[in-house]
Amino acid sequence: MSDLSTYAGYFFGGAAQVLILLGAFATLAGLSAIGRAVFGGKGLAEADLITGWSVVVFVYTITNIFFRIPFNYVFWCVAAVSAALILWSVYKHKNVGPSGFWRVLVLAAPLLLIASARIASEWDEFSHWLPTARFLFEEQQFPFGGREVSGGVFPGYPYGWLFLVYMANMVAGQLVEAAGSILNVLLLLVFGVSAVRMWCEAADRPMENTAGLAWTGALFTVLAATLLNPTFVQKVVLTTYADPSTAVSMGIGAVLAYFTLDALAAKETERARILAWQFGLTLAVVINIKQANLVIVVLLFGAMALVALRDKSIELKSFVRLVPAMVLPAAAIYGIWRYHVATNLPGGVEANFLPYEKWNLDLLWPIFERMLIVAGKKIGYFGVMAIAAVFALRALWRCETRFDRISMLIGMTFLGYNAFLFMIFVTHFTEYDALRAASYWRYNHHLGLLAVVFGAFSAGLIYRRYLSGKNLQRYAVPVLMAVVVAAPFVFAEKLRFDYEHPKPFFRSVGAELLDLVPEGSRLYLFDPYGSGEAVVLTKYELWDRRNELLGYMATFHNFSDKSVQQVIDKQHPDYLLVHSVKPSINHVLNTELEKSGYSYLLHQVGDDPKHWEIVKKWARPDSYRIAND
Numbered sequence: 001m002s003d004l005s006t007y008a009g010y011f012f013g014g015a016a017q018v019l020i021l022l023g024a025f026a027t028l029a030g031l032s033a034i035g036r037a038v039f040g041g042k043g044l045a046e047a048d049l050i051t052g053w054s055v056v057v058f059v060y061t062i063t064n065i066f067f068r069i070p071f072n073y074v075f076w077c078v079a080a081v082s083a084a085l086i087l088w089s090v091y092k093h094k095n096v097g098p099s100g101f102w103r104v105l106v107l108a109a110p111l112l113l114i115a116s117a118r119i120a121s122e123w124d125e126f127s128h129w130l131p132t133a134r135f136l137f138e139e140q141q142f143p144f145g146g147r148e149v150s151g152g153v154f155p156g157y158p159y160g161w162l163f164l165v166y167m168a169n170m171v172a173g174q175l176v177e178a179a180g181s182i183l184n185v186l187l188l189l190v191f192g193v194s195a196v197r198m199w200c201e202a203a204d205r206p207m208e209n210t211a212g213l214a215w216t217g218a219l220f221t222v223l224a225a226t227l228l229n230p231t232f233v234q235k236v237v238l239t240t241y242a243d244p245s246t247a248v249s250m251g252i253g254a255v256l257a258y259f260t261l262d263a264l265a266a267k268e269t270e271r272a273r274i275l276a277w278q279f280g281l282t283l284a285v286v287i288n289i290k291q292a293n294l295v296i297v298v299l300l301f302g303a304m305a306l307v308a309l310r311d312k313s314i315e316l317k318s319f320v321r322l323v324p325a326m327v328l329p330a331a332a333i334y335g336i337w338r339y340h341v342a343t344n345l346p347g348g349v350e351a352n353f354l355p356y357e358k359w360n361l362d363l364l365w366p367i368f369e370r371m372l373i374v375a376g377k378k379i380g381y382f383g384v385m386a387i388a389a390v391f392a393l394r395a396l397w398r399c400e401t402r403f404d405r406i407s408m409l410i411g412m413t414f415l416g417y418n419a420f421l422f423m424i425f426v427t428h429f430t431e432y433d434a435l436r437a438a439s440y441w442r443y444n445h446h447l448g449l450l451a452v453v454f455g456a457f458s459a460g461l462i463y464r465r466y467l468s469g470k471n472l473q474r475y476a477v478p479v480l481m482a483v484v485v486a487a488p489f490v491f492a493e494k495l496r497f498d499y500e501h502p503k504p505f506f507r508s509v510g511a512e513l514l515d516l517v518p519e520g521s522r523l524y525l526f527d528p529y530g531s532g533e534a535v536v537l538t539k540y541e542l543w544d545r546r547n548e549l550l551g552y553m554a555t556f557h558n559f560s561d562k563s564v565q566q567v568i569d570k571q572h573p574d575y576l577l578v579h580s581v582k583p584s585i586n587h588v589l590n591t592e593l594e595k596s597g598y599s600y601l602l603h604q605v606g607d608d609p610k611h612w613e614i615v616k617k618w619a620r621p622d623s624y625r626i627a628n629d
Helices: 002-009 015-039 047-067 071-093 101-107 109-117 123-139 160-172 179-202 215-225 243-265 269-287 293-310 316-344 361-377 379-397 402-427 431-435 440-467 473-490 503-516 533-548 561-571 583-589
Strands: 523-526 549-553 575-578 598-604 612-619
Touching: 015 047, 015 071, 015 109, 015 160, 015 179, 015 269, 047 071, 047 160, 047 179, 047 243, 047 269, 047 316, 071 160, 101 109, 101 179, 101 215, 101 473, 109 179, 109 473, 123 160, 123 179, 123 533, 160 179, 160 243, 179 215, 179 243, 179 402, 179 440, 215 473, 243 269, 243 293, 243 316, 243 402, 243 440, 269 293, 269 316, 293 316, 293 379, 293 402, 293 440, 361 379, 361 402, 361 431, 361 440, 379 402, 379 440, 402 431, 402 440, 503 533, 503 598, 503 612, 523 533, 523 561, 533 549, 549 561, 561 583
Parallel strands: 523 549, 523 575
Antiparallel strands: 575 598, 598 612
16 A cells, blocks of 8 residues: 555645646746737747747846846736737637647646656755745845855856746745646647657648647657657756756757748748747747857857758848847847846856866867767767768758758757867866766757757658558557557656655755754754765755855765864854764764764754764665665
8 A cells, every 4th residue: 555655646746736737837828828929820839839938038037137026016917918818819729839739738647747746856956946946936036146145056047947937836826846847848748749840841741730739649749758859868857957948949949940941942931030030039048048058049040041051942131131030039138138147146156167277178088088978878869960960061062952951950050069068078167077078968958859850850751751651550659659658657666756865855854954953053064975965955945044054075075083173163063964974073073973874963062062962863764874884
């Protein structure tokens, strides 16, 4: 019975889960209705969500930065407009968003339940994304001060992604940690429509907005978002990380770029104009999600311009006329945010380059070699993109077909981005992180859905040439349908990685500190066998009192008697949270704490730095016991 209840807990997480599902659906439906109203339903249906999101980001950003209007005032206005436009869209078009998308939601329902039931568990969630989301929800404004104000590591990061999280939580009426997770999955499913559209385009079965997704289309929409997505990594997708939203915006942006160029080649001026504006607003979303996204925005537009230069069927002057629509939205939101950072936030709130003398110029080959090793281990993604890059380079010589266009869009963006990442490892990362190409795979997630776009288009061409008329659907669809529905149930435990210890343990201990440690106390954390994640989880649980946590020492610190004594003498902590023990801790504190098996909260007795008493001890999960206990 216990195992059954644990398994059920993977899918059902209580009342907050219902609220955040409602909040996420309402948010995305409202944004889709806004995007549809802006373009009258004449653009790509799945891009309506991104363009509506872009419009709302502009509204929040301008009203708060220049007029200091609180977000909640803007939210209720946006909510009222969205509700009205949803009703209008249902009345006029019979749906909101891509027609037939409800079938996608039915097939993805088990995955959506898992995504909405989870709790936060990952390092970057606690160090930046969740504290910043909480700040927006509680303060209803941008940070106009430094790091200590927002709680996030980089208060100067753009807030485009977190606006989605904010709005979903506002609809829910409370801050729900699963907001980012459910929104990421829903965004991926919306992108899946674009992937199916590209398959249909290549197979000469154009998908019209009014046609709607049948069950087969819905099936491949879910597959494109999940099992056929080489960058569907649960510890990235099912979090509050901004990587999936970047990938979705870039994926839909690449599709919009392709169809804009296609309309120019066909001399369909009005269609090209609408698609160009959708593309421009999509780039505005991309550039407002993460600081470094400026690079991929420039690269995608540059690849698009390169196609226009090389493809003789596209009049260059017609492309140039559309440049303002494609560039100005991103340039405007970027400029506004740079103004805010320059005038309202102190230095050190963003990631920056190292001084020239610290660049890793002597490590160029070892860094490149490590990047190749990582790429070799992720051949599903890098293999597809390498093929796209080869065809892109060939298309530089002769760009004549639709396949040449999509190859150049995808391949040139990929080559440019990886050249940029190589430069970043040389100029931004420390030697240790550069030599291991830290997060190289995760950074490539930003272009992960471009691989799906290229794969879908290539699959459509293969189908049209070799498989059309062979009625493979009769045999393949039932099997794939069963796989899609069953997969979340089979991999439920793997998808609920937030249950993995010691993360829930650290959080539960941190939550208890609010009652055990008097407000205003000075707290320090020792965890000589830990990675340091305990401190970010503990600080998040303390939240309003997070500054009481003076600092920490973990496995990469020196735990000599002298070092521990220096911490006590310099920091003068009233309380110590000890998650693992080395002899030096017992020597300096004059205690007999067990090396493994327990965590301790200690309180200094009187003014004697050698007299510490145990306030409480917690038995740690077996999975976190020290290996050589």
